[in-house]
Amino acid sequence: MKKTCLSLAIIMALFSCQKEDDSQITPKVSKRACASQEVLERQLKENPELAVKMSQIEEFTENALRNPNQYRLVNGKIEIPVVVNVLYRNAAGNLSQAQIQSQIDVLNKDFNAQNTDYNQVPALFSGVKANVGISFVLDQVIRKATTKTSWGTRDAIKKSKQGGLDPTSPSTKLNFWVGTIGGGILGYAQFPGGSSATDGVVIDPLYFGVYSNSSSSYPYNLGRTATHEVGHWLNLRHIWGDATCGNDLVSDTPSHNAPNYGVPTYPHYSTCSGAPVEMTMNYMDYTDDRGMYMFSAGQKARMDAIFASGGARFSFAQP
Template structure:
């Protein structure tokens, strides 16, 4: 009996000893788990029927990504890590470093340090010249001006954004400057989408230091294709965007796609944005919380509201497929994704170091 009483006394002392003193600082034990269960890289884009209609072939980025994933076994893992870094950045955005207070809080997941202020991206324009599709200095200058207007919320058409989305329009504070122009005569009528225009060995122009410059190749892609881009995580030698000659800058030859927004769209991909409909059905997302779900691209100049997946589409978003003059906003959530890649250990951190 005495042994039992003694044992109970020891247990009581242990319980009391484990209780925190009211004056002690208790570390925050909240575990931070970044949910990656919805992450995807492969899409259904390869199942689409080929077309020479620019409307249907506006952007080939996801088809190019599917090809790159097959050719580069490590790309999916690199993109997974970049997405986890991005989600971690967004999760901790605006949160205190030690949420437990008193200096005792802990952060189980390393917190990316954001880059604050304007980001300046120098641009190298690589032109594979086709006399039938000239790219003039005026085209180049207008394209840089369009990029700066679009990424700094100075597109004049933004005044037409519906009230539903008015509070979501972002100024990304990303500025583009023309660093260099490389020209090379070309007799290739269609360069395709296998990155030949990016390699001297294939008759193209090699990239200029992709860790510090955005490379844009302007050429005749062919097949009615307007452009394509490479997501962060891809091979450095092919990093950048490709734009069809008629769709670069203010260019009458481009028709409804001749006002420079193909480049804005493709640079969005280069900055880690997906198509606004997620390249799937209603449940496949673009990883952005404030863009409505949709099940496909919009074309032309849609009226508002355009309803899909039981919500109004943000058809005026640069990452949709509408006519150039009918796209005029990035969302705050998209801005968070773009800013994340410049944060500590982000895939484009070198641009702000």
């Protein structure tokens, strides 16, 4: 079982990550790559106060996990309005309304245990698989033509002054930005605690929504990139803790020695202490879309905590 407590010193170390490369434009990637950790590392360097704020969020989360009766959700169920900001260079990037809705449908299935592959969760993890109980409703689609070939991960896509689009009501609506990221990045999210001016999730249009298995998006064609990134937006870490046998701050997920790719054959054993079977089918791993299909109860508890009174996303819990 992993400890979930987090000190200010640990939070700085937890967010070390790959170096950012905004210069490449990769139409199709061979391995899943999420830039959420590297974006957070940059934000921490640019704003030292963010580490303090995130440490406070972790302290609140830890208290909520220890005392769930004192930190109940306001309405018991959370429904989040979604704004999708589409920044396109050509017709292919100007996603149809149906394509956008397919992504909202995937989020609703994945966060409510209604995905058809949910019943594939192995018996070993059946006791901790969770219905998170968060719903998403498409509120608005905003479209903007652009000449940019790629946006990178420095949040220009979220800023009108840099050619992007400012977020809409970020304290009460989840903003997606859909545009070519480049650098082999499928998407990235901002963790709770960051600036409201950049709050939300960025997804490359190749990986937003459901495409056919024969598409250039395969094997990331089932909308699970957004499920993974929204997990970050809701305060979940990568399941391997972004370190060898790292800490994802969740007690019921087994230690992973590193990210998993493709669709690992079950059971896949960790090289970490005790050699546990890894939860490779968890949305917060790096497996192919068809290989991820569950959140754990501990992850659900972390997500619930940020909506409780005093939580980082409490404003989203209001009727």
